[in-house]
Amino acid sequence: MTEQTASTGAETSAREAKAQTRRRMLAEFWFYFSENKGAVIGLWVFLALVVIALLAPVIAPHEPNQQYRDALLVPPVWQEGGQWAYILGTDAVGRDMLSRLIYGAQFSLFIGVIVVSLAMAGGVSVGLISGYMRGAVDTAIMRVMDIVLAFPSLLLALVLVAILGPGLLNAMIAIAIVLQPHFVRLTRSSVFNEINREYVISARVAGASPFYLMTRTLLPNCLGPVIVQATLSFSNAILDAAALGFLGMGAQPPTPEWGTMLADAREFILRAWWVVTFPGLAILVTVLAINLIGDGLRDALDPKLKRS
Amino acid sequence: MLSFILKRIGLLIPTFIGITIVAFGFVRVLPGDPVLLMAGERGLTDERYNMLLKQFGYDRPIWQQYFDYLGGILSGDFGHSLVTKKPVLTEFFALFPATVELALCAIIFAIAVGIPAGIVAATRRGSFLDQTIMGTALVGYSMPIFWWGLLLIIVFSGWLGWTPVSGRISLLYFFEPVTGFMLIDSLLSGQKGAFISAASHLILPSIVLATIPLAVIARQTRSAMLEVLGEDYVRTAKAKGLSPRRVVGVHALRNAMIPVITVIGLMVGTLLAGAILTETIFSWPGIGKWMVDSITRRDYPVVQSGLLLIAAVVMIVNLLVDMTYGLINPRIRHD
Numbered sequence: 001m002t003e004q005t006a007s008t009g010a011e012t013s014a015r016e017a018k019a020q021t022r023r024r025m026l027a028e029f030w031f032y033f034s035e036n037k038g039a040v041i042g043l044w045v046f047l048a049l050v051v052i053a054l055l056a057p058v059i060a061p062h063e064p065n066q067q068y069r070d071a072l073l074v075p076p077v078w079q080e081g082g083q084w085a086y087i088l089g090t091d092a093v094g095r096d097m098l099s100r101l102i103y104g105a106q107f108s109l110f111i112g113v114i115v116v117s118l119a120m121a122g123g124v125s126v127g128l129i130s131g132y133m134r135g136a137v138d139t140a141i142m143r144v145m146d147i148v149l150a151f152p153s154l155l156l157a158l159v160l161v162a163i164l165g166p167g168l169l170n171a172m173i174a175i176a177i178v179l180q181p182h183f184v185r186l187t188r189s190s191v192f193n194e195i196n197r198e199y200v201i202s203a204r205v206a207g208a209s210p211f212y213l214m215t216r217t218l219l220p221n222c223l224g225p226v227i228v229q230a231t232l233s234f235s236n237a238i239l240d241a242a243a244l245g246f247l248g249m250g251a252q253p254p255t256p257e258w259g260t261m262l263a264d265a266r267e268f269i270l271r272a273w274w275v276v277t278f279p280g281l282a283i284l285v286t287v288l289a290i291n292l293i294g295d296g297l298r299d300a301l302d303p304k305l306k307r308s
Numbered sequence: 309m310l311s312f313i314l315k316r317i318g319l320l321i322p323t324f325i326g327i328t329i330v331a332f333g334f335v336r337v338l339p340g341d342p343v344l345l346m347a348g349e350r351g352l353t354d355e356r357y358n359m360l361l362k363q364f365g366y367d368r369p370i371w372q373q374y375f376d377y378l379g380g381i382l383s384g385d386f387g388h389s390l391v392t393k394k395p396v397l398t399e400f401f402a403l404f405p406a407t408v409e410l411a412l413c414a415i416i417f418a419i420a421v422g423i424p425a426g427i428v429a430a431t432r433r434g435s436f437l438d439q440t441i442m443g444t445a446l447v448g449y450s451m452p453i454f455w456w457g458l459l460l461i462i463v464f465s466g467w468l469g470w471t472p473v474s475g476r477i478s479l480l481y482f483f484e485p486v487t488g489f490m491l492i493d494s495l496l497s498g499q500k501g502a503f504i505s506a507a508s509h510l511i512l513p514s515i516v517l518a519t520i521p522l523a524v525i526a527r528q529t530r531s532a533m534l535e536v537l538g539e540d541y542v543r544t545a546k547a548k549g550l551s552p553r554r555v556v557g558v559h560a561l562r563n564a565m566i567p568v569i570t571v572i573g574l575m576v577g578t579l580l581a582g583a584i585l586t587e588t589i590f591s592w593p594g595i596g597k598w599m600v601d602s603i604t605r606r607d608y609p610v611v612q613s614g615l616l617l618i619a620a621v622v623m624i625v626n627l628l629v630d631m632t633y634g635l636i637n638p639r640i641r642h643d
Binding site for chain 1: 322330334338339443446447450451452454455456458459462466577578580581584585588599600603604615618619623
């Protein structure tokens with residue numbers, strides 16, 4: 001009985017110590033991250049976008065696809081002819097711009113999350129295998145990645161969408177495939193750096209299986225650069241998906257995706273500046289916020305920069 | 309040096325074969341019958357269908373089809389466009405100079421602005437100027453360039469009326485292409501105003517295409533300069549009493565340029581991807597717009613060969629960059 005309590009007591013204290021280390025690491029991370037003012041601003045903007053996306057049905061003044069036939073190309077409220085009902089104006093078929101932009105945030109964030117998850121899951125697994133196995137497997141994988149990287153990314157994504165058929169889902173798959181080699185290369189080179197370290201060798205000597213070594217021993221120590229790459233890929237995914245939408249190969253009208261909205265707006269550029277300006281501004285602000293976060297993460301996670 | 313070059317070329321061969329497999333496979337994985345896709349004809353009779361099947365060689369084993377395809381490429385046969393019926397290679401070479409002209413102007417602009425901006429930011433680290441430059445660079449780096457192009461059109465073509473909206477030159481001028489570069493051809497034509505017209509058509513697309521490379525170059529120059537400015541030899545140069553201009557311009561800059569040149573070299577892919585969007589917005593008749601149009605028109609022979617040709621161009625330019633890099637930085641060569 002007493003033995004049992006003693007062992008649970010030891011377990012709790014071990015767990016507590018672990019939790020404490022984690023808290024200390026988090027505090028240290030936040031210290032370096034918050035040094036970078038831009039990164040903190042980026043984080044706030046990003047959180048605001050997440051809230052807007054989640055609450056879109058509540059805060060959007062109109063349905064995104066509702067067409068008001070008596071209010072075509074109404075300018076924003078501060079311009080002559082503007083109406084308070086449509087704060088940022090309406091588009092060529094009388095849909096409220098603000099509501100469409102708010103719903104568009106859902107698409108962009110969703111695209112970013114799905115594409116990065118796909119690209120990261122695929123890329124990190126392949127990179128771990130490539131770095132761990134070395135030899136012929138590694139060579140074969142790296143040659144395949146070289147082939148993917150030989151094509152300009154947007155062109156390859158376009159061609160993949162031509163094969164799969166235009167649409168948001170296919171565009172996301174195509175972008176994930178195009179972004180994935182970067183994760184493979186990064187993970188592989190991190191594994192190369194780590195694999196001969198003592199902790200890996202001791203885990204191996206202790207009898208860890210290759211799977212355990214790859215996922216539990218190596219992976220956590222390779223994550224720093226992967227996380228930075230993930231934020232970069234997040235903004236790239238949003239930009240590329242918007243570009244595909246703009247070229248008519250991504251989300252299809254009337255989806256209120258920002259790139260697709262821009263494609264619809266093209267013919268009105270010299271008549272109604274607002275239908276062109278706002279969707280692009282939304283893309284720019286989102287991507288800028290994520291890139292600011294990415295810069296901050298790099299500062300916080302890169303040990304070389306920390307010491308200088 | 310020769311063995312270095314040969315090794316690099318040797319590494320390219322498997323990639324090139326891979327690219328041909330991708331281009332070859334592209335038509336086979338498209339949904340639909342490849343004969344109908346590649347012939348682009350509708351309502352074929354059985355007889356005509358079988359004739360085309362034979363003509364394209366689709367009745368033969370797949371590996372044999374691949375070697376036929378590869379043989380065709382190596383002898384310069386890249387197929388014919390379904391729309392124009394012209395050989396794809398002819399179309400490619402007719403449009404390629406337009407893209408090269410645009411990309412060259414863009415990269416020259418990006419270097420001319422990006423490197424000085426990066427140097428200024430690095431030498432005044434932490435100042436307001438540094439923060440402004442780096443903030444602007446991050447905005448440029450985050451820019452959806454297709455929107456940026458539309459904005460510039462609204463302001464400079466729509467409101468101010470300074471620049472034309474699209475195309476390479478005003479319709480008032482016509483001359484046979486000599487080099488394919490409109491700036492040079494317009495000068496050679498001797499027509500008054502032709503050069504100005506060509507140049508004014510180039511300004512906006514070049515700025516748009518240069519935006520992301522400029523931001524990347526400025527950021528890279530700044531961080532490379534900062535690294536070099538902390539080195540011992542820079543301190544020595546300063547201690548010798550050299551002027552700050554000489555220390556930065558000669559001692560630091562020369563060493564800082566190595567990573568910057570690498571980044572510029574790796575930008576070929578970025579430029580070509582950017583050209584797809586830039587050319588579409590400005591109706592610039594280059595290979596980017598050609599590919600987008602071909603994809604939307606389902607002109608699959610063009611897409612197939614265009615993909616291959618563009619990837620080959622990227623590969624060759626990357627090889628050239630690698631070799632120049634080997635010339636500049638002897639450390640790489642002897643690895």
